[in-house]
Amino acid sequence: MKRLIPLLAAVLLAACSHPVAPPQPRAELASPDGALRMEFSLDEAGTPFYSLSRQGTAVLLPSRLGFALRGTVKAEQLAEDNAGRIIKSDAVPGIAFDCGFELAGTDTDAFDEVWEPVWGEESRIRNHYNELLVHLRQPDSGRLLDIRFRLFDDGLGFRYEFPGGQSLVHFVIQEELTEFAMADDCTAWWIPGDYDTQEYEYNRTLLSEVAEHFQDKMRGNSSQTPFSTSGVQTSLQMKTPDGLYVNIHEAALVDYPCMHLLVDGEKHSLRAWLTPDAEGWKGNLTAPCKTPWRTVQVAVSATDQLASRLVLNLNEPCALEDVSWIHPVKYMGVWWEMIAGAGSWAYTDAVGIHLDEFDYTAATPNGRHSANNARVRTYIDFAAEHGFDALLIEGWNIGWEEWANCNKDYVFDFQTPYPDFDIDALNAYAHKKGIRLVMHHETSSSIRNYERHLEAAYSLMNRYGYDAVKSGYVGDILPQGLHHYSQWMINHYQYCITEAARHHIMVNAHEAVRPTGLCRTYPNLIGNESAMGTEYQAFGGITPGHTAILPFTRLNGGPMDYTPGIFEQNLKDWCGNDSYVNSTIGGQLGLYVTMYSPLQMAADTPAHYSRFMDAFQFIKDVAVDWSESRYLYAEPMEYIVAARKAKGTGQWFCGGVTDGQARTFEIRLDFLEPGSYEATIYADAPDAHFKTNPQAYAITKQNVTPDSVIPVTMAPGGGFGISFRKL
Ligand code: NOJ
Ligand code: CA
Numbered sequence: 207m208k209r210l211i212p213l214l215a216a217v218l219l220a221a222c223s224h225p226v227a228p229p230q231p232r233a234e235l236a237s238p239d240g241a242l243r244m245e246f247s248l249d250e251a252g253t254p255f256y257s258l259s260r261q262g263t264a265v266l267l268p269s270r271l272g273f274a275l276r277g278t279v280k281a282e283q284l285a286e287d288n289a290g291r292i293i294k295s296d297a298v299p300g301i302a303f304d305c306g307f308e309l310a311g312t313d314t315d316a317f318d319e320v321w322e323p324v325w326g327e328e329s330r331i332r333n334h335y336n337e338l339l340v341h342l343r344q345p346d347s348g349r350l351l352d353i354r355f356r357l358f359d360d361g362l363g364f365r366y367e368f369p370g371g372q373s374l375v376h377f378v379i380q381e382e383l384t385e386f387a388m389a390d391d392c393t394a395w396w397i398p399g400d401y402d403t404q405e406y407e408y409n410r411t412l413l414s415e416v417a418e419h420f421q422d423k424m425r426g427n428s429s430q431t432p433f434s435t436s437g438v439q440t441s442l443q444m445k446t447p448d449g450l451y452v453n454i455h456e457a458a459l460v461d462y463p464c465m466h467l468l469v470d471g472e473k474h475s476l477r478a479w480l481t482p483d484a485e486g487w488k489g490n491l492t493a494p495c496k497t498p499w500r501t502v503q504v505a506v507s508a509t510d511q512l513a514s515r516l517v518l519n520l521n522e523p524c525a526l527e528d529v530s531w532i533h534p535v536k537y538m539g540v541w542w543e544m545i546a547g548a549g550s551w552a553y554t555d556a557v558g559i560h561l562d563e564f565d566y567t568a569a570t571p572n573g574r575h576s577a578n579n580a581r582v583r584t585y586i587d588f589a590a591e592h593g594f595d596a597l598l599i600e601g602w603n604i605g606w607e608e609w610a611n612c613n614k615d616y617v618f619d620f621q622t623p624y625p626d627f628d629i630d631a632l633n634a635y636a637h638k639k640g641i642r643l644v645m646h647h648e649t650s651s652s653i654r655n656y657e658r659h660l661e662a663a664y665s666l667m668n669r670y671g672y673d674a675v676k677s678g679y680v681g682d683i684l685p686q687g688l689h690h691y692s693q694w695m696i697n698h699y700q701y702c703i704t705e706a707a708r709h710h711i712m713v714n715a716h717e718a719v720r721p722t723g724l725c726r727t728y729p730n731l732i733g734n735e736s737a738m739g740t741e742y743q744a745f746g747g748i749t750p751g752h753t754a755i756l757p758f759t760r761l762n763g764g765p766m767d768y769t770p771g772i773f774e775q776n777l778k779d780w781c782g783n784d785s786y787v788n789s790t791i792g793g794q795l796g797l798y799v800t801m802y803s804p805l806q807m808a809a810d811t812p813a814h815y816s817r818f819m820d821a822f823q824f825i826k827d828v829a830v831d832w833s834e835s836r837y838l839y840a841e842p843m844e845y846i847v848a849a850r851k852a853k854g855t856g857q858w859f860c861g862g863v864t865d866g867q868a869r870t871f872e873i874r875l876d877f878l879e880p881g882s883y884e885a886t887i888y889a890d891a892p893d894a895h896f897k898t899n900p901q902a903y904a905i906t907k908q909n910v911t912p913d914s915v916i917p918v919t920m921a922p923g924g925g926f927g928i929s930f931r932k933l
Contacts, residue, residue: 272304370494399437464691484687549576551601721764751865796925799861896923
């Protein structure tokens with residue numbers, strides 16, 4: 207009987223009515239420069255709202271805040287139950303935690319600091335905001351909720367905080383109800399709200415067209431997992447009819463499910479849509495705790511959006527005491543030949559393998575195994591000769607015969623090399639030549655198996671001198687029913703990062719959740735894929751323009767291991783692959799500047815680079831860590847031109863990429879310090895075209911000063927790179 211009381215309260219709370227009267231303002235906040243203002247309000251039903259404007263023009267209309275909770279158990283009831291477990295019963299309806307609130311108080315604060323990232327687009331980042339902390343109380347339930355708002359010159363961040371010492375202790379989220387009510391119908395660049403992959407090409411439509419576009423174009427194009435038919439992923443880049451660039455994402459995603467957005471096209475409004483767990487619930491929390499930040503960046507130009515560091519600023523400072531072992535990496539890989547189909551990860555073609563029983567030394571090799579001693583040595587020689595730091599080798603370890611889509615739990619042990627890969631000798635050979643080997647851990651999404659072997663796998667890396675790992679999460683998650691972006695998986699990725707830090711290992715995780723700026727706190731997270739990368743050039747090709755949207759969206763939370771540098775576009779003539787690399791050599795060079803990452807790959811093979819050594823020189827020269835970055839021209843999914851100054855040497859580089867259209871830009875060199883420079887310009891040749899003439903480029907040299915202007919033309923699907931040498 208006692209248990210019925212909270213249940214009844216829950217039913218009552220869920221029935222809160224929502225009045226038509228507009229919410230009443232209770233608190234205001236302005237950005238440090240005064241251009242952005244936000245308002246916090248409550249309506250008559252006690253529902254919290256926030257709104258955002260820029261120079262008096264609405265960006266977000268009053269937008270609802272709060273949650274529907276599920277299976278909430280009061281602390282005193284937990285004690286009574288004496289079981290210490292949350293009661294998960296479908297009989298408990300959603301408990302409204304988005305109304306019935308009263309304002310218990312507000313606090314304000316201001317903050318201004320400059321911090322220095324371990325690696326990044328610049329060596330110093332300003333973190334400057336005004337803060338409003340709203341304390342809410344639900345008198346009927348005695349529950350408390352705080353909402354912390356931070357308003358920067360480049361946007362808003364806010365998060366929910368559940369204070370300790372209240373009646374809400376262990377609770378489950380049924381749905382987060384955070385709304386982003388755009389003041390107008392906006393152009394949006396979006397990918398569908400899949401729970402398991404971000405590997406999509408982007409759509410550009412109005413918000414009001416998303417649902418229709420979904421029905422027409424996206425159906426049947428998703429992975430096997432369910433998702434809403436009008437959900438989109440963040441970071442979502444939008445442009446208002448007034449030409450403001452508005453971007454919605456999240457920062458510091460820790461111990462919480464990843465947030466997608468449900469689109470209400472009619473109202474051009476978006477609502478949080480969390481990734482469910484295997485039972486459909488959306489977050490198991492214990493107060494005191496907090497959600498990730500919800501972010502709304504506002505920029506007057508596309509170049510300002512690219513320069514925004516709001517997502518990084520909302521993350522906690524570096525949690526690692528010693529970062530001396532973390533460093534940027536320029537690497538090559540025994541990789542593209544497998545992706546393109548010229549080689550294989552697996553050593554044999556056997557099936558029905560039980561890893562603990564199969565005798566690889568007695569098995570018949572398939573003759574296509576790329577990660578063999580002789581081949582790896584040729585890559586080490588080439589990478590060392592051309593000044594690279596590292597070499598990735600995939601397919602070095604047993605288990606690849608049945609790695610994907612077999613639902614095998616014990617698919618890899620992450621420790622035993624194939625018979626033709628001498629891990630000891632190859633590491634010794636590489637180290638002698640100044641090259642580190644990059645470890646590869648494809649988990650095939652068998653998470654329990656990976657965690658079971660993680661300590662031994664990282665220890666093996668320490669033993670042989672590997673200091674970076676590329677991990678991968680291809681296929682459905684095991685345990686079954688969980689999604690790549692569920693809270694449980696978010697905690698797994700986090701566990702790998704912190705365990706790796708303990709072993710002084712840098713992590714580059716593919717197919718993991720898209721980043722949310724956690725690299726500020728854990729700078730050993732030097733890369734993620736989490737989007738459609740170069741591999742898709744071998745899986746059917748990528749539309750030009752894709753690389754001009756990623757810096758607005760996917761890179762908003764952290765760097766991408768995009769793996770650029772493909773010089774041989776014709777895969778058919780090379781290895782019979784029907785796909786085609788939709789880019790020019792000039793376009794591939796531009797990516798090393800436009801697509802920021804401290805981890806940059808030269809993804810093509812030594813044989814292909816050997817035919818274009820003069821263009822390859824740009825990849826050899828270009829830096830991977832920067833003290834300054836300038837975005838000169840940009841428009842989402844159309845073009846990006848950037849200039850960056852290398853950390854340490856002070857050398858400037860410039861680069862650009864374009865979509866399927868040819869474009870000419872005047873590059874004003876006023877970013878250079880006073881003096882004379884030799885500019886080496888690696889441009890598309892006049893007759894270059896990504897489809898018909900991708901390898902046509904022209905390399906010219908010219909003496910310049912900060913007053914000079916260099917006009918550069920990019921071919922359709924092309925781009926350029928420029929290096930500057932001080933004279
Ligand atoms: C997908 C990754 O993105 C790719 O880089 C890797 O080679 C394969 N999985 C195999 O792990
Ligand atoms: Ca991938």
